[in-house]
Each structure stands twice: as C-alpha cells, then as structure tokens.
Amino acid sequence: MIHARDLARTFKTKSGPVEAVRGVSLDVAEGELVAFLGPNGAGKSTSVRMLTTLLPPSSGGALVGGHDIVRDPAAVRRKIGYVGQGTGSGPYHRVRDELITQGRAQRMSAADARRRADELLGMLELEGLADRDCSSLSGGQRRRLDVALGLMHTPQILFLDEPSTGLDPHSRANLWGHITRVRKESGMTIFLTTHYLDEADMMAERVMIMDHGRMIADDTPERLKADLAGDTIRVSFLGDGETVTAAELAQNLPQARDIAPNGRSLTLTVRDGEAILPEFIARLQAKGLDIATASVRRPTLDDVFLGLTGRSLRENAVAA
Amino acid sequence: MSFITDTATSFRREIGPTLRSWYYIIFGIIQPLLYLGLFVPLLTNVPTGAEGSPLQWFVPGMVVMLVLFTTVSCGWALTEELMSGSFERFLATPMSRPAILVGRALKELAPLLVQALIIIVVAASFGLQLHILPMLIGLVLLLVFGVGVAALSYALAIASKNDGSLFYMVSHSVALPLMLLGGVLLPMEMAPDWLYIASRFNPLTFLVEAERALFIGEVFSVTVLYGALVAVAVAVVGIAIGAATIRKASL
Numbered sequence: 001m002i003h004a005r006d007l008a009r010t011f012k013t014k015s016g017p018v019e020a021v022r023g024v025s026l027d028v029a030e031g032e033l034v035a036f037l038g039p040n041g042a043g044k045s046t047s048v049r050m051l052t053t054l055l056p057p058s059s060g061g062a063l064v065g066g067h068d069i070v071r072d073p074a075a076v077r078r079k080i081g082y083v084g085q086g087t088g089s090g091p092y093h094r095v096r097d098e099l100i101t102q103g104r105a106q107r108m109s110a111a112d113a114r115r116r117a118d119e120l121l122g123m124l125e126l127e128g129l130a131d132r133d134c135s136s137l138s139g140g141q142r143r144r145l146d147v148a149l150g151l152m153h154t155p156q157i158l159f160l161d162e163p164s165t166g167l168d169p170h171s172r173a174n175l176w177g178h179i180t181r182v183r184k185e186s187g188m189t190i191f192l193t194t195h196y197l198d199e200a201d202m203m204a205e206r207v208m209i210m211d212h213g214r215m216i217a218d219d220t221p222e223r224l225k226a227d228l229a230g231d232t233i234r235v236s237f238l239g240d241g242e243t244v245t246a247a248e249l250a251q252n253l254p255q256a257r258d259i260a261p262n263g264r265s266l267t268l269t270v271r272d273g274e275a276i277l278p279e280f281i282a283r284l285q286a287k288g289l290d291i292a293t294a295s296v297r298r299p300t301l302d303d304v305f306l307g308l309t310g311r312s313l314r315e316n317a318v319a320a
Numbered sequence: 321m322s323f324i325t326d327t328a329t330s331f332r333r334e335i336g337p338t339l340r341s342w343y344y345i346i347f348g349i350i351q352p353l354l355y356l357g358l359f360v361p362l363l364t365n366v367p368t369g370a371e372g373s374p375l376q377w378f379v380p381g382m383v384v385m386l387v388l389f390t391t392v393s394c395g396w397a398l399t400e401e402l403m404s405g406s407f408e409r410f411l412a413t414p415m416s417r418p419a420i421l422v423g424r425a426l427k428e429l430a431p432l433l434v435q436a437l438i439i440i441v442v443a444a445s446f447g448l449q450l451h452i453l454p455m456l457i458g459l460v461l462l463l464v465f466g467v468g469v470a471a472l473s474y475a476l477a478i479a480s481k482n483d484g485s486l487f488y489m490v491s492h493s494v495a496l497p498l499m500l501l502g503g504v505l506l507p508m509e510m511a512p513d514w515l516y517i518a519s520r521f522n523p524l525t526f527l528v529e530a531e532r533a534l535f536i537g538e539v540f541s542v543t544v545l546y547g548a549l550v551a552v553a554v555a556v557v558g559i560a561i562g563a564a565t566i567r568k569a570s571l
Contacts, residue, residue, distance in 0.1 A: 052412050074414045082412035086405020092337035104329040105413040107322070149409060 001157055001189045002028035002051065006060035009046050020046040022213040023060065028191060030156075033183060035204035036193040037301060039313055043213040044193040045085060048161050051191070052082045065156055078106065081150035081158040085165070088146040091135035095126060095145060098134060099152060106153035113152070120148040124178055140171030144178060151182065160192040164199060176203060197301045197313060209305060216308050221301060228307045229299035230257070231273025233280065236265035238290040249283050264292070273298075326416045330423020338431060345431040348390075352439050355382055356446070359505075368507050371536075373447035380458065380531035381504040383436045384524070387429070387462050391469040392495040394428045395477030399484055402477065411566070418471075418563040425470030429463055436462070451537035457544075458534035465527055465551040468558030475558075475565040498524045523550045 009021045021043040028034050036044040049055040051064055053073035062069045065079030089098045096117055103113025121127050124144040129137060137145065143163065150158055163179070164172040180203070183190055194200050200207050201221045209217040209224075217224055237243060243261035250259045250268050253276060259268040270276050273296040281294055305313045338345075356375070363374035401407040410420055436459060444450050473491060480486040501515075502524035508516050519525050530547020538544065 054408060054411055077412060077414040080412070082409070084405045084408050084412070086403075086408065088406050088409040090333075090337075090401060090406045091404070093333065094336065097333070097336055101329060101333040102409070102413070104332075105326070105410055105415045107325075107414065 001030045001032070002026065002062065002064050002191065004047075004051065004060070004062035007047060007050055007057050007062055008059045009043075009050060009055065010058045019213055021050070021057075024210075024213075024215050025060075026208060026215065026218065028189060030189055031187050032206060033190040033204055034192075034206045034208060035200040036191075036210055037195070037197070037200040037207050037305075037313075038193075038210035039195060039311075042210040044210050045161055047210070048159055048191070048193055052080055052159050053077055054082075078153075079156050081153070081155035083146045083150040083158070083160045083163060085161045087134075087142055088149045089134035089137075089142065091133065093134055094131055095134055095137070096121065096130040098145070099148060102149045102152045108153055116152055116154075120151060123182070124148045138171075140167055140174060143167060143171070143175055147175070147179065147182075154186070155188070157189040157191065160190065162193055162195070164194070164196065172199075179203075195313065197305075201301050207301065209301075209308065211305075211309055217304065224301065224304045225299040226271055229303035230255075230269040230271050231276075231299060232267055232269050232297040233273050233277055233295070234265060234267045234297070235280070235284070235294045236292045238264075238292050240264065242289045245287055246284055246289060249287065250280070253280060322414075323416045323419045326419030327423040327426070329415070330410075330420050331426045332423075334424050334427035335430060338427060345434055348431065349435045349438055352382055352386055352435065353442065356439070356443060363506075366506065367509070372449060375443045375446060375448040376536060377507075377532060379439065379443050379448055380535040381502070381528050383439065383458075383462065384465075384502070384528050384531055385499055385504045386435065386439075387432055387466045388469060388495055388499060388524070390432055391425065391428055391466045392473050392491045393488075394425070394470050395473035395475075395487060395491065396484070398424070398474050398477040399480075399487060402481070417566045418559050421471045421474050421559065421562045421566070422467055424474065425467040426463075428470055429466045432466065433459060433463070449536075451535065454534040454537050454539050457539065458531045461527070461530065461534075461548055461551045464555045468551070468554035468556070471555075471558035471562035475562040478565045498522060501525065502528045504528060523554065526550045 004024060004026050006023045006025055007021060008019070008023050011018045011020055024043070024047055036047065038044050046055065050057045051062055051069060053069050053076050056070060064076045067075035067079065069076055089095070099117035099120060100113045103116055104110065108116065121130055124147060126141065126144060126148065129141060134142065134145065147160070147163070160179070164175055167175065179190070182188065192204070205220060207217070207219070207221050207224060208215050217228065219227070235246065237246065243264065243266045246266045247259055247261050250256050250266065253268070253270055256268050256270050260266070277294060277296050281291060284291060302313050305311070356379070360374050360378050363378060366374070368374060368377035398407065440448065440450070440455065476490055477487055480490065501519045501522040503519055508519045508525070511519065526546040527550045530544045533541055533543045
C-alpha cells in the first residue's frame with residue numbers, strides 16, 4: 001500500500017537549511033495499522049505530509065496506493081483519507097455540510113455524499129450535532145468529525161497525524177474505540193503518528209520509531225521491547241550482603257545485563273523475564289538466600305527509545 | 321469539467337455561512353450609500369466630462385472601488401483556515417487548486433453584486449440613468465476582475481503565512497494608491513501632468529473608464545475593450561499566481 005524510498009525533505013530557514021527528514025524508507029502492507037512514534041520535531045509529520053502529497057519531497061520518492069506521490073498526486077489523493085494535526089472543519093460551517101462538501105471534494109455524487117454523511121454521523125456518534133456550527137463542538141467531538149471527514153470517500157488508506165493530541169483520556173479512549181471499530185469493519189490500512197507511547201503500544205501492529213529525521217527502529221511493539229529493551233527483574237532479600245551472591249548467580253543467566261545490586265535488592269535486565277524469574281528464584285534458594293520480594297517489569301516503548309537514543313521520550317513530550 | 325464542479329463545491333461551502341448571516345450584506349452597503357449621499361453632491365460643479373447627474377460618473381467608479389477593497393482583503397479569511405488546518409484538508413483531496421480559489425473568490429463577489437445592484441437601484445431614483453444591458457456587462461467585467469484580485473489576495477495570505485499584519489500592510493499599501501490613481505473620486509483630467517501620466521500606468525484606470533463608458537450605455541468602444549482586457553489579464557495572472565503559490569507552499 002505504501003512504499004517509500006529514501007524520502008527526504010530539507011526546509012530553508014533564515015539560519016540555514018534544516019533537514020527535517022533524512023532518507024526514510026518504509027513499506028506498509030494492505031490492512032496494516034502502523035504508527036510513527038517519536039518526539040516532536042522528529043520528522044513524523046513532515047514524512048506524512050510527503051506521503052499525502054501535501055509537501056513535495058526534496059529527494060526520494062514513494063508509491064501510495066499504487067500511485068507516485070510526485071508524478072500523480074491527484075490519484076494518490078483519491079485513495080487516501082487525511083486527518084491532519086489541526087482542525088479540519090471550518091468554524092462557521094455546519095457539521096453535516098462539511099461532511100457533504102468533503103464528499104463532493106472527493107468527487108462523490110451529491111446523493112452518495114448525503115447518504116455517507118448520515119452514515120458517518122451515526123458511526124461516530126455525531127447525529128445530534130449535524131446542524132450545529134463546527135465551532136460549537138467540544139474537542140473530542142471536533143476530532144471525531146475530523147476522522148469522519150477523512151473517512152467520507154471510504155479511502156483505502158487513512159493517515160492520522162497526532163489524532164488524539166490535546167484530548168482528555170476519556171475522549172482519547174472514545175476516539176480510539178471508533179477508529180478500531182471502523183478498521184475492523186473495513187480492513188482499511190491505517191498510518192498514524194503519535195508521541196503517546198501507550199497509544200503506539202496498544203493500537204499499532206507495527207511501530208516505526210523516528211528521531212532526528214531518521215527511522216531508527218521498525219518492528220512490532222513486542223519485538224522492539226524484547227530486542228531493544230528487555231524485561232527488568234527485581235529481587236529483594238531479607239538479609240544483608242546476599243545481593244553479592246545473587247549478582248554472581250545472575251551472571252550465569254542467559255543474556256543478563258545491567259546487573260545492579262542496590263542495598264538489599266538486585267535488578268537486572270533479561271529477555272523473557274517471566275520465564276527466567278522462577279528459574280532464578282530456584283537457583284537463589286538452592287544457595288540458601290532468603291527472598292523477600294520478586295517482580296518482573298515489562299518494558300515500555302519508552303525503554304526502547306531510551307535504549308536507542310539515550311533519551312527518554314517522556315521528557316521530550318513534557319518539554320514540548 | 322472537474323474544474324467547474326470543484327469551483328461549485330468550493331463556492332457552495334463558503335456561501336453557506338454568508339447566507340446564514342445575510343444581514344452583513346446590508347451593512348456592507350452603508351459606506352457606499354454614504355458616498356452617494358455626502359460626497360456626490362460635491363461633484364455637482366466638477367467638470368466630470370459626463371452629461372447629466374454626477375451619479376452617472378461617480379457610481380461606476382465607486383462600484384470598482386467596492387470590489388477592489390473587498391477582494392483585496394479577502395485573503396484575510398483564508399489566514400484563519402490556513403492556521404487551523406481546514407484549508408489543508410482540501411489540499412489533501414483531488415480538488416483542482418485554481419477551482420478552490422475561484423470558488424472562494426466568487427463567494428466574496430456574490431454579495432458584492434447584490435450590493436452593486438442595490439446601489440444602482442438607489443442611485444437610479446436620484447437621477448442615475450439605467451442602461452440595463454451595458455451595466456450588466458459592466459458587472460460581469462467586475463466579476464472577472466474581482467476573481468483575479470481575490471486570487472492574488474489569497475496568494476498573499478499564503479505567502480505571508482501566519483503573519484496577519486504583514487498581509488494587511490501589503491494589501492492596503494497596494495490597494496489605496498491603485499484606487500487614488502484610478503480616478504475613482506475625482507476626474508484625473510483635473511490632475512497635474514505628472515499625476516495624470518502616473519494614472520495612465522495604472523491598469524485600474526482603464527477598468528474605471530470602461531465601467532463609466534458602460535454606465536452611459538456605450539458598449540462597442542476602445543475604452544470598453546481596454547477595460548475588458550485589463551479585467552481578463554488580472555484574472556488570468558491572479559489565478560495563475562494563486563494556484564502556483566498553493567502548489568509551492570509548505571504550509
């Protein structure tokens with residue numbers, strides 16, 4: 001559905017050229033739900049804007065829905081739905097009118113546009129708002145309308161740029177409920193960008209991590225976490241000095257790293273921690289150590305990002 | 321074909337809110353009526369070169385001024401949508417770029433035509449002689465001209481990005497001298513030589529003169545031809561620049 005090769009974009013600014021995207025290659029198969037994850041300014045939106053023909057690439061190219069984004073942008077636009085970072089609806093326009101306009105802009109017949117608008121108003125729980133001005137909608141309603149606008153012509157690929165940014169947790173969950181349902185019913189390919197870790201983790205089947213204009217990882221969230229972060233095992237002991245023996249035993253565990261004794265407790269990082277922990281406990285007890293507590297913490301995508309870049313995504317998100 | 325349907329789509333979207341607040345169209349007519357009431361009487365003894373009521377000379381120029389000032393600032397409405405993201409939404413659809421602009425421009429011009437017709441009807445009751453067909457041709461010329469100016473205004477709005485005051489400064493420092501040099505308020509024949517010569521380099525002068533000719537019922541003349549050429553040229557250049565600006569813009 002999407003094949004990009006060495007996609008790059010440089011912006012001219014007063015302080016010299018800025019390389020927003022430096023050669024991104026990616027492939028997305030039909031029906032996949034993939035997420036671009038990265039801090040603000042990583043080049044996620046610029047990449048999406050190139051894939052959606054809103055911005056011509058400085059170099060490289062891409063096929064979206066089988067069409068070249070540079071040579072045949074109009075054909076690409078017919079295949080895709082685009083939900084940008086901003087508000088798609090106009091403040092002085094009415095909800096249903098905007099949907100119908102969108103359908104007409106996508107070359108649907110007036111009758112089809114009206115029928116589809118009513119269908120989407122129902123699907124996204126906007127029925128009662130059809131004749132309201134868009135400016136009177138709440139943040140969550142406005143975002144649902146943006147998604148409805150993107151879905152008007154039943155596109156094969158839906159691009160969502162930061163779809164839930166600025167929404168309260170309830171509205172986010174509600175929006176995602178709608179998106180997952182639409183996807184289940186239509187089998188649509190969905191490409192989203194986000195800087196919310198949990199969102200990428202829970203929703204996407206595949207996560208592409210971007211930083212400084214480059215893609216630095218591309219895999220399922222599970223594999224990214226297993227390969228690049230690993231599970232953290234923490235064991236604490238009743239007696240003093242037991243962590244020394246424990247640390248020696250930990251050395252023998254397969255692929256154990258970051259072994260760190262700290263007071264009466266010991267932490268270490270392993271692959272597949274849930275399977276390793278019982279075995280580790282058995283070995284510790286065989287040496288006669290008295291265990292007080294034991295736990296496994298599964299990694300988050302933030303641990304993955306930290307492992308890749310040495311920086312935390314959370315700090316970035318807060319700073320921005 | 322898609323250009324026409326896309327223009328219609330764009331026009332229909334924009335005209336909706338205007339029709340819902342139609343009373344603003346009436347407010348927009350107050351200023352022109354003040355000119356007719358408080359300025360035109362000053363022209364009674366001014367040699368305008370036209371016979372009959374000074375309205376015959378003044379009304380066509382004033383309608384040009386009305387169109388110029390409204391369309392030159394209509395990019396303002398776009399800056400809001402450029403910032404919010406709703407303009408971008410249309411750029412991600414297969415809509416023709418020039419059609420998006422032309423549809424919006426026509427939405428600005430539709431109320432202007434209504435206002436112009438009201439002004440003509442009001443002026444007619446104070447001595448403006450009606451030449452229906454030539455006057456309608458005059459309004460069509462204004463429509464063509466207005467689409468071009470509006471498209472340029474949109475291009476300026478896109479180019480000045482989110483800087484509203486830059487847009488305002490540039491648009492008004494262009495429109496005001498054009499209007500003054502176009503001989504809208506007083507006949508340029510009264511001007512000192514240098515000013516008269518400057519006015520001959522102002523395309524708007526030719527449009528104003530064409531409108532004045534049409535308003536006295538003259539259709540087949542060189543004056544009207546030049547005015548028509550100016551209107552078409554402004555439209556072609558405006559739409560071309562507007563569409564090119566959208567294509568190149570990295571919003």
